[in-house]
Amino acid sequence: MAAATSQRAIVYTQSHRWSNNNSRFEKRTGNVNLVSVGDNYTSGRKFGLVCASSLQGSSVMEPIQLPSNGNSGHIPKKSNESSLILIRHGESLWNEKNLFTGCVDVPLTPKGVEEAIEAGKRICNIPIDVIYTSSLIRAQMTAMLAIMQYRRKKVPIIVHNENEQAHMWSQIYSEETKKQSIPVITAWQLNERMYGELQGLNKQETADRFGKEQVHEWRRSYDIPPPNGESLEMCAERAVAYFKDQVVPQLTAGKHVMIAAHGNSLRSIIMHLDKLTSQEVISLELSTLNRHSYALHFQGREVY
Structure with missing residues (x-):
């Protein structure tokens, strides 16, 4: 494992070769817990993971360099290689x-x-071909502001497919x-x-009103929703279905994909990718960006 530090900003990179046994790779960084199961990958294929943790209070950020076979830091684009x-x-x-x-x-x-x-x-050196984001402004603002730091200076353009007219009027002819x-x-x-x-x-007032245990159950259980709301299980059903239908084809085609979204929709995708149990996923905590962002690098990994 290689580590590069700049004040309190930390980057870890690891590369592993998986076999068809039931071995597990577990990595903890701050309060992010990433678990990958060996028998979910094609035998002998290589999977690299990059986890970037920007601890609160850090003022200098070092860009992430994804693992590569050479010394240049450049990642050649191949049909079986993509990043998420x-x-x-x-x-x-x-x-x-x-x-x-x-x-x-x-x-x-x-x-x-x-x-x-x-x-x-942090991600300005990673190739990005397409961005997915939620319909909520906080995720869209995050995606746009983040990609504006991209060193390749490409312009992010929102795709409008709400109806046929919106699609036609937003066409690019160059x-x-x-x-x-x-x-x-x-x-x-x-x-x-x-x-x-x-x-x-207010979260504290809600805990005072209904009791900490009840609010904790609504927030942290996998299959118990708050009143007239969604459980994490319900959120995962829609998020993972969309990921499989729309994002996986991009990854298997060798595209580099960024998803800017929310704590629970991202936890759902991580649960799917790393085959986490319902108990493991409820302990997975993704703080807002002053704490954690991370990238997964696929090299021939089968994504379902």
Whole structure:
């Protein structure tokens, strides 16, 4: 394992060759726990993982370099090689106020804007061909601010497929301009878990009213939803179905994909990729961008 440090910013890279046994690779960084199961991968194929942790208070950020076979740091694009970057949005106005947000469309705070920019600096060297984000503004702001730090200077362009007219009116007719663009696809399926009647309530006041154990059960159980809301299981059903249908074909085609979304929709995708149990996924914590962002690098990995 190689580690590069700059003040309190840390980058870890590891590369592994998997066999068809039941061996597990487990990596902990801060409060992010990533688990990969060996028998979910093709025998003898290589899988590299990059985990970037930007601890709160860090002021200098070192860009991530994905693993490569050479010394140049350049990753040649191959049909069986792709990368997946998962980023949780920066701090929102309701994160700041300690309110349940869920599917309420709340923008970032100035701190959240800074977090998104810093996350972009961390991934500025990683190739990106397409961006997926939720339909909520805090995830879209994060995606746009992060990709503006991209060293290849490509322009992110939101794809409008709401109806035929929107699709036609947003067409680009220059092939050269298309090459210098990154499509940004928005999807409600990647939205945060819907918290039902908790949305807009103060988290501490809600715990005082209903009891800490009840609120903890609503927030951290896998299959128990809050009143008129979604459980993590329900959120995972839509997020993973969309991931399989829309994102996996991009990865298997060798595309480099970034997803900017939310704690629970991203946990759902990680649960699917790493075959986590319902107990393992509820202990997986993804803080806003001042804490963690990470990238998965696929080299011939079978993604289902």
